[in-house]
Amino acid sequence: MVYGAALIAQALRDLGVQVLFGLPGLPVIDIAQEAMNLGINFISFRNEQAAVLAASAYGYLTARPGVVVCVGGPGVLNTMAGIPHAAANAWPILILAGSAETHNANKAAFQEMDAINLVSPHCKLALRPPYPHMIPDFIRDAYRAAFFGRPGPTFVDLPANLILGTFKELDGGKAKRLRRIEEVPRGMADQVGVRRAVEALMGAKSPLVVVGKGAAYGRAEGPIREFVERTRIPFLPTPMGKGILPDSSPLNISAARSTALKHADVVLLLGARLNWILSFGLPPKWAPNVKIIQVDLSADELGKNGHDPSLSLLGDVGLVCEQLLQALSGGWQYDAAQKGKYWQALKETKGRNEAKARKKAESSKVPMTYEHAFQIIKKEVDSFRRRRMGMLCM
Amino acid sequence: MVYGAALIAQALRDLGVQVLFGLPGLPVIDIAQEAMNLGINFISFRNEQAAVLAASAYGYLTARPGVVVCVGGPGVLNTMAGIPHAAANAWPILILAGSAETHNANKAAFQEMDAINLVSPHCKLALRPPYPHMIPDFIRDAYRAAFFGRPGPTFVDLPANLILGTFKELDGGKAKRLRRIEEVPRGMADQVGVRRAVEALMGAKSPLVVVGKGAAYGRAEGPIREFVERTRIPFLPTPMGKGILPDSSPLNISAARSTALKHADVVLLLGARLNWILSFGLPPKWAPNVKIIQVDLSADELGKNGHDPSLSLLGDVGLVCEQLLQALSGGWQYDAAQKGKYWQALKETKGRNEAKARKKAESSKVPMTYEHAFQIIKKEVDSFRRRRMGMLCM
Amino acid sequence: MVYGAALIAQALRDLGVQVLFGLPGLPVIDIAQEAMNLGINFISFRNEQAAVLAASAYGYLTARPGVVVCVGGPGVLNTMAGIPHAAANAWPILILAGSAETHNANKAAFQEMDAINLVSPHCKLALRPPYPHMIPDFIRDAYRAAFFGRPGPTFVDLPANLILGTFKELDGGKAKRLRRIEEVPRGMADQVGVRRAVEALMGAKSPLVVVGKGAAYGRAEGPIREFVERTRIPFLPTPMGKGILPDSSPLNISAARSTALKHADVVLLLGARLNWILSFGLPPKWAPNVKIIQVDLSADELGKNGHDPSLSLLGDVGLVCEQLLQALSGGWQYDAAQKGKYWQALKETKGRNEAKARKKAESSKVPMTYEHAFQIIKKEVDSFRRRRMGMLCM
């Protein structure tokens, strides 16, 4: 005899899920309980809105789906605050939602709502297992879909009778066990394209590397760091691309962002979308004839906003950076002398802006500047870190 | 010259909107400001989720649309926590949401999201005005749709350039002024059906009136009270149908709910859905051959869960109750003697259950019972009301 | 033991379905066969597109749902050519579609497609019965929803295993029998509104009756005919409103359509939408200050395109016309003398346009005019009808 909630929890455990986010209630509370029995941490929230956003952050940081458990009807509606976010930002999450008993379908049952209909347009996969023995397969498929290819949200609707029922016909009384998915399939770029991209970079007068959150998600810090160090091309992180390369690098031209975008003639865009944060990659913020080498695992991003996709590279950011490094193996480096005006302009703007920021940071004028507030916090954090080394590391 | 936000605020004012719910932000903050300039109260929230639920309550209580103002993208996503609720519960709300500038469409602009696509399946009407001069018409249509017929949510998507732009070609510089919608069209039932229903009631051995929230929304308390007083049929309010008839009435058999549902042979269902709260109107909670006279403004509710719709009455609850009263004008009354066993059973159960509840209410056992907690609160509220008469009236 | 297809066919038979439209194929061919065994006519088509349009016409003409049977996947996709039409035009249809076996869900089975997701935004109700014993209830609910309230399309998805399976647990081996739905609930207008409308009509200088297809659907020809005959108000049928009143009536001012719309000051709109066919009810085709008394069973139509809904009447066209007749019982008639210029203008334009049309009809110029072609056909039809009286009657 197999209890539905136990079957669900076991499926999650088999897949390697370590944390569940959610708000327990009828009928999903037993899923949470069974999951905890199997050693899965359950993090409880007061609103499914927060749970789904936390799971999204977890999915982004760990590159494995953040799993949410919630009740049907209003619970699912509250998760809608996060589902399309996860879709837009390529965050892997899996939502397991309770729903009305199958035998009460179409009767206006407690919290009855067709969640599949609601979430389908926003999810990579949204499923409702028709029979208990299909639960593990459906959970695995939704879990897999959440982080295979372009990551995003997936959903499994679990009628109360499947969660709370006890079933005997499951493969002779034993639930199907799932294989853990050890890694996601990753792709590399076409070699012809890699050579073309390298030639464009080597021919650039004012090249720029832009590092986006896709690079962070893809754990591409190793090859990117090596690429930047070897080529000496200045780089710019997007807000969520920060941390992949050290802020303190002399090649980091965050403080001369506008100047860099305006003058760059060839941009290597690593896992970043050409959205409003990057001014769409369009004039007046970008040079009109800029060539963009987009590196992305989603072909749909390549050529965005009218850019010529012929230089772009489809593939995992880390693997493609390794391909670029190999193609550059002769040891080419962006020439400081050749950099001329571009590099000079970047350095000057950077110096000027950093000085301005420092001044503001030290100013004790009222009202307080952002920079000053931030400096106070930073000092505290630094001192705390020194005292308790390792505590904040993650 | 007309400012978009002012045009929007004026449209709301013309329609008689007195309160706006929302969370101001770019680009809708100016709508809130202009609305306040015109004397509209703006009630600010920390999360659009709360704003839309508050507006739903306002819509339910006032029978005019509760209007929400929110930003696009995440703001709209947060309102999804309330939109399908309003659809399910027939609460009139109108959501005015900002969105990305038209000229940045499809570029991945700030908070760009196709809100119309998102909310359409859940709204009675979801519109995006293509030109500024069409804004007032679109707001009026969405406002009207929210409370005409079966109430529900409607939505107007307002691109930032329409809100923040200044336009000169609007009817010679003056915005179009809207006519206030003084009342909603209400329908009555077919007279043949009314006679049929009255005959069924008069022939009933164990009749019951169930009063739902549709009766409250329809402000049907006058005719319902007269109907119950004249016919002496016992009644049962649903949780949200409470308050239409006095709890203290001897005909109120809330305390004998199960007994009433189980034995009633003819039920007059006033503005209540046969959903889980009413055990679907089905056995084992209801008698297998019960006849149900559903009174509802939505024909789609009539015949729900397999009930014979031939006794049901399509129309406004208040108007239909007046029709019933007129058809009963001979002065028929449910006969106490005839009530026999049914009435006896109701009274006994009611007495027993009320005694039980009283006992629990007075018990000071630990842990505290719900009933005791509620009694303490009730005493405080009553005393407060006595001291400050009128303060809590609404 | 009950065979799924037989259960489905019996449900249709019990509901009074006499004709099935469709294209048989796996797995729905057995439904067609079982339906024929029960005396239901099956009309077979080469493309589901045609089947759904034929069923829509049947639904419109009979005021009971036209029922379509089709295969899943491509079959359902083909019906999409008709579903939103039925929704827009308020035609009652019910689509019964096969689908992949439940146990192959999410495996990319033969013609697997989530039809519920596809059609839900366009249907009044779209359901998939989870268990065989729920099939009759689901079919009845979808059938009922198709013609209760504002008619439209509904849909039942039937997995192959439910159609082709043989089940023993159905109520002791016998399928649940459904009650036939004898009539749809119809509503009348608020009496206050009726009086207001009658006053507006009586005070009109240039009144007009517009008869739409809603009047035909509602079988309102009796009361409308009496209303027009008694009031002597000129009338205009929409293209699908033709036939409710005799074309030959002297009050029919179709031939002076533009003049009538331009000058009418009070329009009684019977079951017609203010759409492009009626030039939206707006200037320049309509008078700027025209008062429109919309009579419609859907409150959502009332006040369309900015018209003041305060004169409009919610209800069944036939019942409301009876209310109007009763309110006019004093015997008021639109005064020929008072008609003055309006009536004169209508008559003149009508005479002029009819003469023009007659001339074109008789012209044997090449290329042939529409009018001439139509006259030839008309003569043939008339002669045929004389010879075989009754053959074409319907």
Next chain:
Amino acid sequence: MVYGAALIAQALRDLGVQVLFGLPGLPVIDIAQEAMNLGINFISFRNEQAAVLAASAYGYLTARPGVVVCVGGPGVLNTMAGIPHAAANAWPILILAGSAETHNANKAAFQEMDAINLVSPHCKLALRPPYPHMIPDFIRDAYRAAFFGRPGPTFVDLPANLILGTFKELDGGKAKRLRRIEEVPRGMADQVGVRRAVEALMGAKSPLVVVGKGAAYGRAEGPIREFVERTRIPFLPTPMGKGILPDSSPLNISAARSTALKHADVVLLLGARLNWILSFGLPPKWAPNVKIIQVDLSADELGKNGHDPSLSLLGDVGLVCEQLLQALSGGWQYDAAQKGKYWQALKETKGRNEAKARKKAESSKVPMTYEHAFQIIKKEVDSFRRRRMGMLCM
């Protein structure tokens, strides 16, 4: 001054579109006319259903989007017969549909329907340009999205006023010209995965290559042919994968399909989905412990139906086959001797089935067998081909 229809036609021309499929009507007839003026072939249909299916075939065969032009409302509804097919089968199509004038939005205009809402859940991208100057960009984006990444349907909604209007402010009177998209980004598999796959193949006792339509779409015939010739692994084409490798090859074991699937221990699946055509890749048709090396450009296919994705390869079928060839460069070949029982079983079954088919083909029994009919046709075709060499080549 730029005419909208000309602008649209020019955009198509710039993108290299050579054929338009459709059914001309208001307001898209001018697009067809302008396209023909620019040398684009317009192929006219009687039903949009057929047009969209033809365009899908064209898209599949040419690997560039098949472009459809149709009217709004019913025209778009008819295309729904093909849109989800294109989505399911990864066929690149772009639908350009007319729609009601922007200034008549929400008035119930001629054929007014929110096509974006209708098609969005089924399209990779569905857009409506808000201004004329954005038309070329929107068409390019939809065109690009149709064949970048996993191919599929895209949609551009063109309001009548944008098609039929004449605009002066377009970049100084000249329409923006688009760059032709010469090629789509293609990806290769991770080298680690390639080595893992090659090891699995080399260790197989009974390997099998399955060739699907994705291999045909990807023009992978060169590398696949080389791969099969060099490795001597038997192969099986899916129905739409036929033609990539010669049917006459001794390694083609189509005639022993069931035997092959049942015994294969390692399957290299080239651009084929594990759907019903391949019995889901599951027992009883497939061996329970089969290892599947899926090669697909869509990561979402990898691991379908519970298969271990750890051997699967993400990338363009052709490029991945080249990677496999390179990894096999040592010259490994599937050993005939080693093949033992597997190869013997395949050959025997193949021989037996081919003999059976030949016998049926020659039988002149009545009713005629499929095989006989097909043989007659084949002879005619072969003779025709001999006489007119090249005529049927494609």
